[in-house]
Amino acid sequence: MPFERFFIPTRVVFGKGALKKLGEEVEFLGLNPQRTAIICSPSAVSNGYVKQIKEEIKGEVEVFSGVSQEPTVENAKEILEEVRKFSPSLIVAVGGGSPLDVAKAVSAMLTNEGRLEDYIGVPEAFKNPGVPLVAVPTTAGSGSEVTPYAVLTDRERMRKAPLISHRLFPALAIDDPTLTLSMPRSVAVNSGVDAFTHAVESLLSKRAKTTSKLYSLKSAELVFKFLPRSAGNPADLKAKEEVMRGSLLGGIAISLAGAGLVHTLAHILGVLKRVPHGLANGVFLVPVLRLYGLSAKEEIEELGRAIGTGGDYQKVIEEIENWLKFLGIPQSLKELGVEKSDIPFFVEKCMEKRFLMGNLPKIPSEREVRELLQTLV
Numbered sequence: 001m002p003f004e005r006f007f008i009p010t011r012v013v014f015g016k017g018a019l020k021k022l023g024e025e026v027e028f029l030g031l032n033p034q035r036t037a038i039i040c041s042p043s044a045v046s047n048g049y050v051k052q053i054k055e056e057i058k059g060e061v062e063v064f065s066g067v068s069q070e071p072t073v074e075n076a077k078e079i080l081e082e083v084r085k086f087s088p089s090l091i092v093a094v095g096g097g098s099p100l101d102v103a104k105a106v107s108a109m110l111t112n113e114g115r116l117e118d119y120i121g122v123p124e125a126f127k128n129p130g131v132p133l134v135a136v137p138t139t140a141g142s143g144s145e146v147t148p149y150a151v152l153t154d155r156e157r158m159r160k161a162p163l164i165s166h167r168l169f170p171a172l173a174i175d176d177p178t179l180t181l182s183m184p185r186s187v188a189v190n191s192g193v194d195a196f197t198h199a200v201e202s203l204l205s206k207r208a209k210t211t212s213k214l215y216s217l218k219s220a221e222l223v224f225k226f227l228p229r230s231a232g233n234p235a236d237l238k239a240k241e242e243v244m245r246g247s248l249l250g251g252i253a254i255s256l257a258g259a260g261l262v263h264t265l266a267h268i269l270g271v272l273k274r275v276p277h278g279l280a281n282g283v284f285l286v287p288v289l290r291l292y293g294l295s296a297k298e299e300i301e302e303l304g305r306a307i308g309t310g311g312d313y314q315k316v317i318e319e320i321e322n323w324l325k326f327l328g329i330p331q332s333l334k335e336l337g338v339e340k341s342d343i344p345f346f347v348e349k350c351m352e353k354r355f356l357m358g359n360l361p362k363i364p365s366e367r368e369v370r371e372l373l374q375t376l377v
């Protein structure tokens with residue numbers, strides 16, 4: 001590709017209390033809140049976030065709170081059909097990566113013909129702009145509020161079902177760290193590790209450029225420094241704010257440079273054993289960095305300078321391993337219910353994604369993937 005492209009069309013409002021700016025920002029962007037669909041999981045209703053959003057919307061509001069954890073294509077389609085009956089002029093998604101991703105799929109499917117399945121894995125297949133979307137994350141990690149991706153689960157074919165299109169960028173993101181105060185520790189850790197993985201994988205991507213690296217490196221620095229503090233002190237708003245900033249920057253970084261092998265393996269684990277996405281990333285991050293080894297030496301050492309470990313690439317990987325251990329991320333797949341007999345499935349699914357691996361610092365062979373997995377079970 002001869003040209004470098006930089007396209008993040010989402011207006012971001014970041015900071016404590018930003019949710020109170022939602023109405024004003026919708027108006028500023030000229031969005032029409034006359035019929036607003038709020039898409040979320042049940043927890044966003046019970047913890048009062050939906051009520052707070054309703055106060056910001058001047059128009060008729062209907063709430064669709066049926067998003068499940070690690071949502072399936074079927075789950076997204078059910079919500080799509082309910083939302084279609086309401087015919088919204090605006091969608092507000094509130095919650096973790098799951099409600100945000102379902103809302104992105106719904107937004108695009110409302111204005112594009114065909115079945116949701118037709119768009120899975122086909123980059124840039126959405127021809128028409130979706131119904132404008134406002135993303136309000138309540139976890140700090142997916143970065144979905146500033147990415148062109150939505151990842152669903154296809155249970156039938158036992159695979160992750162990604163949608164990839166610039167039509168999926170939200171029009172507005174409200175990053176209010178006070179909303180992340182309600183995260184249980186496990187959610188804070190898992191989503192934070194997802195953000196850190198975005199930072200690392202985008203940095204090591206062959207598509208990384210000076211511009212994307214700015215985001216990757218700052219994201220890694222903030223998450224590495226503040227996630228242990230945020231996880232250990234649920235009420236530490238300063239730490240929560242910095243992890244959310246790291247998550248935002250990590251989302252921009254993967255939008256520009258893509259993710260990598262850690263995400264590929266994490267997606268397979270997510271489908272196979274329903275392991276939360278961030279946790280799955282945490283299990284694979286260090287083994288994948290070791291697999292890259294010398295092929296990513298310079299980038300890993302650059303990462304080490306950003307996160308303050310210094311040292312050669314092996315030392316940096318060791319420090320990341322210690323950090324993950326400290327956070328309580330499992331060091332083996334055994335703990336997550338993976339058996340030796342699952343390895344062939346893993347290898348096969350991973351190799352199917354080989355054509356997507358052009359941006360990796362090193363394309364692993366089948367044998368290398370198998371060996372990596374064998375060390376973990």
Ligand SMILES: [Fe+2]
Pocket residue numbers: 142194198263277
């Ligand atoms: Fe991720």
